[in-house]
Amino acid sequence: MRKSTSLFTQLFARFLKSRRTRHLFRRRVILESLPRKSRAEALPDLLNRQLVQQATQDLPSLLARLGSRQQGLSPREAAAIRARVGPNEVEHEKPMPWWLHLWLSYKNPFNLLLTALAVLSYATRDIKAALVIGCMVALSTLIRFVQERRSSQAVQALKELVSNKATVIRRGNAAAKTAANARRPAAAGPGMPTAGQVELPIRQLVPGDIVRLSAGDMIPADCRVMVAKDLFVSQSAMTGESLPVEKFPEATAQSQGALEMASLVFMGTNVVSGSATVLVLATGNSTYFGTLATRVTAATPEVNAFQVGVNKVSWLLIRFALVMVPVVFLINGLTKGDWIQAFLFALSIAVGLTPEMLPMIVTSTLAKGAVILSRQKVIVKQLDAIQNFGAMNVLCTDKTGTLTQDKIALARHTDVFGRDSEEVLGLAYLNSYYQTGLKSLLDRAVLEHAEVPQALQLAENYSKIDEIPFDFQRRRMSVVVSERSHHHELICKGAVEEVVAICTHARDGGNTVPLDAAMLERAHRVTREFNERGLRVVAVAMKEIPPSQEVYSVADESALTLIGYIAFLDPPKESTAPALKALAASGVTLKVLTGDNELVTAEVCRQVGLAVKGVMLGAQLDTLDDKALAGAVEQHTIFAKLSPLHKERIVRSLRSNGHVVGFMGDGINDAPALRAADIGISVDSAVDIAKEAADIILLEHSLMVLAAGVIEGRKTFSNMLKYIRMTASSNFGNVFSVLIASLFLPFLPMLPLQLLVQNLLYDVSQIAIPFDNVDAELVSQPLRWNPDDMGRFMVYFGPISSIFDIATFAVMWYVFKANSVAQQTLFQSGWFVVGLLTQTLIVHMIRTPKIPFIESRAAWPLTAMTLFIMAAGIILPMGPLASYFKLQALPLAYFGWLATILLGYAVLTTLMKRYYIRRFGWQ
Numbered sequence: 001m002r003k004s005t006s007l008f009t010q011l012f013a014r015f016l017k018s019r020r021t022r023h024l025f026r027r028r029v030i031l032e033s034l035p036r037k038s039r040a041e042a043l044p045d046l047l048n049r050q051l052v053q054q055a056t057q058d059l060p061s062l063l064a065r066l067g068s069r070q071q072g073l074s075p076r077e078a079a080a081i082r083a084r085v086g087p088n089e090v091e092h093e094k095p096m097p098w099w100l101h102l103w104l105s106y107k108n109p110f111n112l113l114l115t116a117l118a119v120l121s122y123a124t125r126d127i128k129a130a131l132v133i134g135c136m137v138a139l140s141t142l143i144r145f146v147q148e149r150r151s152s153q154a155v156q157a158l159k160e161l162v163s164n165k166a167t168v169i170r171r172g173n174a175a176a177k178t179a180a181n182a183r184r185p186a187a188a189g190p191g192m193p194t195a196g197q198v199e200l201p202i203r204q205l206v207p208g209d210i211v212r213l214s215a216g217d218m219i220p221a222d223c224r225v226m227v228a229k230d231l232f233v234s235q236s237a238m239t240g241e242s243l244p245v246e247k248f249p250e251a252t253a254q255s256q257g258a259l260e261m262a263s264l265v266f267m268g269t270n271v272v273s274g275s276a277t278v279l280v281l282a283t284g285n286s287t288y289f290g291t292l293a294t295r296v297t298a299a300t301p302e303v304n305a306f307q308v309g310v311n312k313v314s315w316l317l318i319r320f321a322l323v324m325v326p327v328v329f330l331i332n333g334l335t336k337g338d339w340i341q342a343f344l345f346a347l348s349i350a351v352g353l354t355p356e357m358l359p360m361i362v363t364s365t366l367a368k369g370a371v372i373l374s375r376q377k378v379i380v381k382q383l384d385a386i387q388n389f390g391a392m393n394v395l396c397t398d399k400t401g402t403l404t405q406d407k408i409a410l411a412r413h414t415d416v417f418g419r420d421s422e423e424v425l426g427l428a429y430l431n432s433y434y435q436t437g438l439k440s441l442l443d444r445a446v447l448e449h450a451e452v453p454q455a456l457q458l459a460e461n462y463s464k465i466d467e468i469p470f471d472f473q474r475r476r477m478s479v480v481v482s483e484r485s486h487h488h489e490l491i492c493k494g495a496v497e498e499v500v501a502i503c504t505h506a507r508d509g510g511n512t513v514p515l516d517a518a519m520l521e522r523a524h525r526v527t528r529e530f531n532e533r534g535l536r537v538v539a540v541a542m543k544e545i546p547p548s549q550e551v552y553s554v555a556d557e558s559a560l561t562l563i564g565y566i567a568f569l570d571p572p573k574e575s576t577a578p579a580l581k582a583l584a585a586s587g588v589t590l591k592v593l594t595g596d597n598e599l600v601t602a603e604v605c606r607q608v609g610l611a612v613k614g615v616m617l618g619a620q621l622d623t624l625d626d627k628a629l630a631g632a633v634e635q636h637t638i639f640a641k642l643s644p645l646h647k648e649r650i651v652r653s654l655r656s657n658g659h660v661v662g663f664m665g666d667g668i669n670d671a672p673a674l675r676a677a678d679i680g681i682s683v684d685s686a687v688d689i690a691k692e693a694a695d696i697i698l699l700e701h702s703l704m705v706l707a708a709g710v711i712e713g714r715k716t717f718s719n720m721l722k723y724i725r726m727t728a729s730s731n732f733g734n735v736f737s738v739l740i741a742s743l744f745l746p747f748l749p750m751l752p753l754q755l756l757v758q759n760l761l762y763d764v765s766q767i768a769i770p771f772d773n774v775d776a777e778l779v780s781q782p783l784r785w786n787p788d789d790m791g792r793f794m795v796y797f798g799p800i801s802s803i804f805d806i807a808t809f810a811v812m813w814y815v816f817k818a819n820s821v822a823q824q825t826l827f828q829s830g831w832f833v834v835g836l837l838t839q840t841l842i843v844h845m846i847r848t849p850k851i852p853f854i855e856s857r858a859a860w861p862l863t864a865m866t867l868f869i870m871a872a873g874i875i876l877p878m879g880p881l882a883s884y885f886k887l888q889a890l891p892l893a894y895f896g897w898l899a900t901i902l903l904g905y906a907v908l909t910t911l912m913k914r915y916y917i918r919r920f921g922w923q
Helices: 002-017 019-032 036-056 059-065 075-085 098-106 109-123 127-154 174-183 288-298 305-336 339-353 358-375 384-391 422-434 441-447 451-456 496-501 517-532 576-585 598-607 618-622 626-635 644-656 668-676 688-693 704-744 752-765 787-815 821-846 860-878 893-920
Strands: 165-169 197-201 210-214 222-234 270-282 378-380 394-397 409-415 462-471 476-483 487-494 503-508 511-514 536-545 560-569 589-593 615-617 638-640 661-664 679-683 696-698
Touching: 036 222, 036 270, 036 288, 059 222, 059 270, 098 127, 109 127, 109 339, 210 222, 288 668, 305 339, 305 704, 305 787, 339 752, 358 378, 358 384, 358 704, 384 679, 384 704, 394 644, 409 422, 409 441, 422 441, 422 451, 422 462, 422 476, 422 487, 422 536, 422 560, 441 560, 462 487, 487 496, 487 560, 496 503, 496 517, 496 536, 496 560, 517 536, 517 560, 560 598, 576 589, 576 704, 589 598, 589 644, 598 615, 598 638, 615 618, 618 638, 618 644, 626 644, 638 644, 644 661, 644 668, 661 668, 668 679, 668 688, 679 688, 696 704, 704 787, 704 821, 752 821, 752 860, 787 821, 787 893, 821 860, 821 893
Parallel strands: 394 589, 394 661, 503 560, 589 638, 615 638, 661 679, 679 696
Antiparallel strands: 165 197, 165 210, 210 270, 222 270, 378 696, 409 560, 462 476, 476 487, 487 536, 503 511, 536 560
8 A cells, every 4th residue: 555655646746747737737726716607717817927927037947947948949849848738729619510500500499399299299190280380390490500501601711810830949950040041030139049940830839949030920829029129019919909019028017917018929919020039938729819719619609689588588478378278278178078179279279379480480580681781791600690780789899900990090290389280291201211121100101191202302302311220229210311412401200208308499380499398398288189189199300410421320319400290090990980870870889998098099989979988997997896897887988908808898797787789809809708799790801719709790891881780680670579479469369269269169169270270371471571671760779679578568469369359259159150069160260261361460560660551561572471361361261172171161241240350450459559659669
């Protein structure tokens, strides 16, 4: 026993010797100590703390911790690490197997109930009923499956998120410095290796690898910067910040957030300019991006507002049927004495009470909406998302690339006092044009003003003499040009503080005045106003120098005259303002969730006409518990400097407040919120993980598609609601009619076969509902499922049909003497026609709050189908098939009574509808 224990201890000690194993073990212990529900949220926090620690740790210690060195890993060491941690690949959402997709298309309460009824019908040898019900279930399932499968296949062609290869320093690969060295600028500094570079597929990278980066590269893993030269990284896909971020070997950020650490670069971002040597800290699913991807792809899809609404209404009707069907069975069994016939009749009532066409009506209506949206270049991945469009009353959207163009533009060029100045633009153009370094996004924005070279007559008037390059200590750069050989002009542009510090004068119109304290305060007031409007400000200064000097240095950047400022902004898309206006008119509240600066975001909102109620930052959000956040999300319009999990938390809080929430985004940082929303919306240029998490993908970057989608979703909902209201109210009335008739009649008021045929004909008449017109008033505000309203509607409108059913009973009993078992066929035929025609007519009465046929007309397919079924209902007892269904021809006098009953039914329903609208409204 002691030997065994000793062996176990040795093995366990060896197990803990692995640095990575110890780390994973500690992480697991921490996670296991947390409540199960909070583990998903805790893991990103643990990763954040780990990255912050690695960002501030000294490089020698960090290299030792990762088992690496400045000369990189050897191929053998890298292979061993890869065997332990796996390839550098991010998990993507796997396509759903067809059989699972088919099952999910089938699985809903009504389909399950109808299947049970079909099995019961088959067991009782009612093959016709079983066949009809089975066809309805199969049709609704297949329509949904085929439509969603097509959409799913359309979004499977996803692009690779990161570049295919990276330049890696590997010990033992000195001979591999080949084309990689020739292709890339030197990023190494003193003491850094210059040999052993090799191009490797990024999936082969492992923690501890040393990678060279240059302009244009996608960053292939989470890395610590070792050496950097003018390194600017675009993190917009990760943080939402539109401007590139400068990275340094030292951790300059004072924040607790890993994304704000200046010494870290992340998988999924890209190098805009400069070069660097970086140390790989994490790969694949262990990266910040990989953690988000795993969170999105591994999460079980949540039940959205549409599914919740359908299930509530479904169970309301099912519970009603479960109560009433046994009552019908007992009454008919006790009064007629034929329990088998009573059971068959009760089964027919169960089928009649169940809106078996609901799955098919819902699916076909959604599929029609998907086809309409596809013509507008929108891919609908989940059919339910179309209705959620209509129910959506809060739209959360990212800023960068969604509201804005994700492109820096020159917004203002002003003098020191904020007045527009062409001189400032001209000097800034000369500076950007003649500087030989890598053109920044700001330089490119200035150079887009193609009219400036013509105005300045560059070729005739100017030639370059020298330049003083940009560096990050001075934060400015200067060029020296000769203007018509008369004199030299030193033109400097850069950060406001650094440029103003070397200025002694300022330009005031045509005069040059000393830059005293009062003038300096006026100048700073202008820049503060620009900053408050979300603009990034660059100062422009110059001085004239005699033409004798040929070489210039930093020492010449003195005694300059401050000319003015150029200010930049990420401009909004042209379609944003009208789209947001249309959404607001449709009752959709907009909230902006961004990782960018709050001032920039507020300026964008001002430009697109979005009123801002309040601004909250991510740091403030961290201090709120769920209850406080639930109030805050209602009171604020802008949420800025957010992490991905902040966005997700806000979306969940809005949903818990009862809103139907849409989220629109295109970056890595948007993926958790896209998954958490009732409807996730992305664009075709989004990163892969955002497209995977979305329910709808816009193939055109016009946000007006959103407004069109909202209206289409509401039309879809309204048409579905018509069928449910009609079925629920007429079925509710039919049950009361059956109960009353069963108590007093010596025979069944209608045979099971007749009841099933009537129900089938009625359902066929509703097939055209998805193609019906919808009144504009019904789609002006968000529409949602309301089971309470459905129950109330049944109670108010159901008894109306019972009143005219009882009137029909009285007419058949007293007028046509169908008051004995021998005359039951006449009685059943009369009620068959009245029941079918009133059920078919009801669609036109309650499809609109207006007066039917006069103020609002149904679409021609629905009108044609109504007339066809009404004619079939009359012909069936009068034609050659009457005996097959145990019906008989009705006397001509009957049709006068029929017209009276139908007219009375239409008038009373219209009066009840007006009363109902005044008291409860109509959606």
